Amino acid sequence: MEKRIINPWQWQDQRSYVQAVEVSQPAGTLYCSGQTAIDAAGQSSTADMRTQLLLTLQNLEQVINQAGYEPRNIVRLNVYTTSTEELMACFDVFQNWVAQHGMQQATTLLEVKSLFETLTIEVEATVVR
Structure with missing residues (x-):
């Protein structure tokens, strides 16, 4: 896989993402469903945003690793939250x-009215190798 980062500006560097990622000659692409703070028994978290974010990222990593990919090769993240204010605090x-993970990914952040049950954050990813 070859990856090229496109950043016409520098301000996004402080926000941990890039404007665009070009991937050529990938050996595979993994499209991950939105991962949330649901435990191994299928129970939705009722914890605060920080705790839910930690579990959400842990769950995303588990899916990526089980598929034989690496988080450092995430090229796209879509982040959905019920409160951008709470998310920015953590x-x-x-x-x-x-x-x-040394990631350089394109990211979109969206505030939504609600997520499943008691969830406050959901992250979906596209990973290449």
Whole structure:
């Protein structure tokens, strides 16, 4: 796989994403369903945003790793939240996770009216190798 990052500006660097990612010659592409803070027994979390974000990212990593891919090769993240204000208060969790994996991904953040049951955050990813 060859990956090229397109950033006409520099301001997005402080927000842990890039404007565009071009991928050529991928050996495979993994499209992940939205992952949330649901435990292994299928129970939706009732915890605060920070705790839900940590479990959501852990669940996303588990799906990616089980498929034989690596989080560092995420090229697209869509983030859905019921409160951008609450998410921004714990955005360091997201930024640390991105930095930990050396990711450079295109990201879209959307505030939505609601998610399944008691969930406050959902993250879907596209991963290549």
